[in-house]
Amino acid sequence: xxxxxxxxxxxxxxxxxxxxxxxxxxxxxxxxxxxxxxxxxxxxxxxxxxxxxxxxxxxxxxxxxxxxxxxxxxxxxxxxxxxxxxxxxxxxxxxxxxxxxxxxxxxxxxxxxxxxxxxxxxxxxxxxxxxxxxxxxxxxxxxxxxxxxxxxxxxx
Amino acid sequence: xxxxxxxxxxxxxxxxxxxxxxxxxxxxxxxxxxxxxxxxxxxxxxxxxxxxxxxxxxxxxxxxxxxxxxxxxxxxxxxxxxxxxxxxxxxxxxxxxxxxxxxxxxxxxxxxxxxxxxxxxxxxxxxxxxxxxxxxxxxxxxxxxxxxxxxxxxxxxxxxxx
Amino acid sequence: xxxxxxxxxxxxxxxxxxxxxxxxxxxxxxxxxxxxxxxxxxxxxxxxxxxxxxxxxxxxxxxxxxxxxxxxxxxxxxxxxxxxxxxxxxxxxxxxxxxxxxxxxxxxxxxxxxxxxxxxxxxxxxxxxxxxxxxxxxxxxxxxxxxxxxxxxxxxxxxxxxxxxxxxxxxxxxxxxxxxxxxxxxxxxxxxxxxxxxxxxxxxxxxxxxxxxxxxxxxxxxxxxxxxxxxxxxxxxxxxxxxxxxxxxxxxxxxxxxxxxxxxxxxxxxxxxxxxxxxxxxxxxxxxxxxxxxxxxxxxxxxxxxxxxxxxxxxxxxxxxxxxxxxxxxxxxxxxxxxxxxxxxxxxxxxxxxxxxxxxxxxxxxxxxxxxxxxxxxxxxxxxxxxxxxxxxxxxxxxxxxxxxxxxxxxxxxxxxxxxxxxxxx
Numbered sequence: 001x002x003x004x005x006x007x008x009x010x011x012x013x014x015x016x017x018x019x020x021x022x023x024x025x026x027x028x029x030x031x032x033x034x035x036x037x038x039x040x041x042x043x044x045x046x047x048x049x050x051x052x053x054x055x056x057x058x059x060x061x062x063x064x065x066x067x068x069x070x071x072x073x074x075x076x077x078x079x080x081x082x083x084x085x086x087x088x089x090x091x092x093x094x095x096x097x098x099x100x101x102x103x104x105x106x107x108x109x110x111x112x113x114x115x116x117x118x119x120x121x122x123x124x125x126x127x128x129x130x131x132x133x134x135x136x137x138x139x140x141x142x143x144x145x146x147x148x149x150x151x152x153x154x155x156x
Numbered sequence: 157x158x159x160x161x162x163x164x165x166x167x168x169x170x171x172x173x174x175x176x177x178x179x180x181x182x183x184x185x186x187x188x189x190x191x192x193x194x195x196x197x198x199x200x201x202x203x204x205x206x207x208x209x210x211x212x213x214x215x216x217x218x219x220x221x222x223x224x225x226x227x228x229x230x231x232x233x234x235x236x237x238x239x240x241x242x243x244x245x246x247x248x249x250x251x252x253x254x255x256x257x258x259x260x261x262x263x264x265x266x267x268x269x270x271x272x273x274x275x276x277x278x279x280x281x282x283x284x285x286x287x288x289x290x291x292x293x294x295x296x297x298x299x300x301x302x303x304x305x306x307x308x309x310x311x312x313x314x315x316x317x318x
Numbered sequence: 319x320x321x322x323x324x325x326x327x328x329x330x331x332x333x334x335x336x337x338x339x340x341x342x343x344x345x346x347x348x349x350x351x352x353x354x355x356x357x358x359x360x361x362x363x364x365x366x367x368x369x370x371x372x373x374x375x376x377x378x379x380x381x382x383x384x385x386x387x388x389x390x391x392x393x394x395x396x397x398x399x400x401x402x403x404x405x406x407x408x409x410x411x412x413x414x415x416x417x418x419x420x421x422x423x424x425x426x427x428x429x430x431x432x433x434x435x436x437x438x439x440x441x442x443x444x445x446x447x448x449x450x451x452x453x454x455x456x457x458x459x460x461x462x463x464x465x466x467x468x469x470x471x472x473x474x475x476x477x478x479x480x481x482x483x484x485x486x487x488x489x490x491x492x493x494x495x496x497x498x499x500x501x502x503x504x505x506x507x508x509x510x511x512x513x514x515x516x517x518x519x520x521x522x523x524x525x526x527x528x529x530x531x532x533x534x535x536x537x538x539x540x541x542x543x544x545x546x547x548x549x550x551x552x553x554x555x556x557x558x559x560x561x562x563x564x565x566x567x568x569x570x571x572x573x574x575x576x577x578x579x580x581x582x583x584x585x586x587x588x589x590x591x592x593x594x595x596x597x598x599x600x601x602x603x604x605x606x607x608x609x610x611x612x613x614x615x616x617x618x619x620x621x622x623x624x625x626x627x628x629x630x631x632x633x634x635x636x637x638x639x640x641x642x643x644x645x646x647x648x649x650x651x652x653x654x655x656x657x658x659x660x661x662x663x664x665x666x667x668x669x670x671x672x673x674x675x676x677x678x679x680x681x682x683x684x685x686x687x688x689x690x691x692x693x694x695x696x697x698x699x700x701x702x703x704x705x706x707x708x709x710x711x712x713x714x715x716x717x718x719x720x721x722x723x724x725x726x727x728x729x730x731x732x733x734x735x736x737x738x739x740x741x742x743x744x
Contacts, residue, residue, distance in 0.1 A: 033292070045307070051303065087214060088212025088213050089253070090291070098302045099298030
């Protein structure tokens with residue numbers, strides 16, 4: 001079953017460790033702007049939302065890529081950008097409804113989450129447990145359980 | 157790095173951008189010579205201005221028979237050495253974005269030069285459909301919009317896990 | 319000792335050199351060239367012949383550019399021997415050991431062995447010297463043999479220079495490699511209207527003349543002329559590689575794997591001299607086009623500096639101007655497609671004609687006359703393997719249409735359309 005990054009933003013404290021480790025692993029530098037996961041924050045409203053790739057079934061980035069650099073692997077369900085084919089036209093960045101795909105102006109290529117090939121480092125380094133890497137089944141199971149508990153606890 | 161951003165919802169298809177582009181670059185009010193092209197689909201009620209996306213690794217440059225298309229190292233714009241363009245139009249076929257315009261006057265192909273950093277089309281656009289924005293800002297906006305959607309959802313009562 | 323030796327100073331060789339320099343500023347690059355000239359664009363040669371561009375404009379590099387890029391160039395070396403065992407390249411004058419070798423030896427015109435083909439007045443065009451000689455020849459009546467891109471362009475250039483031109487094509491249509499018979503028929507009419515006589519289905523069997531060309535003899539007639547231009551095909555330059563024991567493919571080009579490596583480790587090949595795989599069919603093919611050569615040079619360079627990168631395959635993209643009418647051919651022609659599964663979307667208005675080849679739900683190629691908008695979008699759909707059903711889904715959803723706005727110019731072309739107005743091509 002497909003595993004995916006699950007984000008519980010209530011637990012995110014906005015430390016941005018995930019951004020640091022992500023850019024370090026992929027680009028060799030600690031630079032949030034080169035990270036594949038980004039934390040959106042509103043300091044006045046007080047929320048931090050880590051945004052990673054959803055690995056959509058029908059990804060917009062793949063749909064709009066004019067050169068076929070963004071592709072979805074039907075077997076693994078991974079959506080990846082082949083940086084050597086990317087022409088840096090930024091269509092994927094405009095199209096992603098989650099503001100996920102990112103752009104590296106130095107290399108002139110778009111990049112996105114690759115789940116570290118199945119071992120996401122952001123999950124390892126997220127000390128609050130806001131980011132987890134689990135199968136969708138498990139998460140659904142949990143939600144059903146939540147609903148069930150609440151139904152039982154509620155007075156009829 | 158800045159980028160010419162189009163908000164298709166705001167475009168009314170008035171064509172002012174085309175006129176100002178043509179008059180600025182070629183001194184004539186001729187939309188055919190404009191580097192920005194509006195594709196109008198009346199049945200769907202859509203006006204789509206298409207323009208050079210200033211790709212980082214432009215397919216037009218990859219196709220060019222004369223190697224006259226290069227990237228400006230400072231501004232990031234896709235620039236052409238028009239003197240040596242032979243007008244073969246291969247770049248037109250290679251560009252997915254209709255970013256290349258054939259200049260019938262000079263028999264060369266031209267593309268958006270961002271007016272050297274102050275695009276005239278952006279200045280004249282009456283609805284704000286054309287904007288000239290920092291890429292970082294564009295990304296930031298998209299992320300914030302998504303995050304706002306998340307935080308405005310009703311909070312589920314959840315039992316703790318993990 | 320050179321870290322990398324590139325044999326060839328054409329599109330592929332220079333693109334490889336530029337890519338290596340961009341990625342590895344420290345490596346030493348030596349380029350071996352047959353001609354004693356900086357790189358020039360062979361595609362602009364017909365424009366130089368017609369007088370549309372000046373001689374110096376054909377050059378895309380100057381000697382200073384090589385120095386700026388720190389590429390040592392050895393010009394005028396026609397004898398090149400490769401020793402793959404000891405990793406050495408021997409030329410007139412020097413023997414250089416190499417770390418990696420990139421072959422970009424290119425191609426040369428093929429002149430069929432017919433009597434009289436060595437007489438004065440016979441030309442073939444690949445080098446800039448050929449055009450210099452052709453300009454000095456002051457042709458008044460020319461026969462162009464072969465109606466490929468080069469043949470068509472040269473015929474127009476000569477016509478522009480004031481000579482009477484006859485185009486002779488062995489096959490039943492003009493531009494047989496890039497067009498289907500139907501659009502080729504229209505191109506034929508445009509050429510005729512432009513003053514160029516076209517004879518299809520005729521084979522030149524000999525050239526008559528005492529000291530110089532006087533008549534071109536085909537299997538049907540004799541055409542009086544003072545110039546014969548052979549544009550009947552190109553041949554891979556593989557001799558150096560063959561002698562060195564590098565495998566040659568069935569189509570006559572250097573055999574390469576998906577990383578553009580030859581049968582000999584450490585030796586890469588790119589450009590006209592190889593037989594690459596086609597992006598759409600996956601079969602080995604011959605594609606001697608400038609953009610493909612540039613891309614292959616880039617990929618060969620990436621692999622050669624140790625950044626493995628598979629080559630995605632060639633995708634043909636040809637544009638041509640035939641008597642002022644733009645012509646484009648993208649992807650495959652009908653000949654390369656399974657005949658029982660191919661179907662067409664065709665359209666015609668008073669000034670335009672287009673035909674899109676589909677197999678099942680995918681666009682495999684397009685040929686158009688007079689069309690300028692939407693080509694790029696169709697090209698992207700071919701490259702991206704976007705099925706037509708997906709395209710329709712995008713168009714039917716305004717939200718998706720806004721995201722992929724650049725796909726819309728193709729919608730006119732993908733709708734079969736025949737106007738009732740006056741027909742341009744009659």
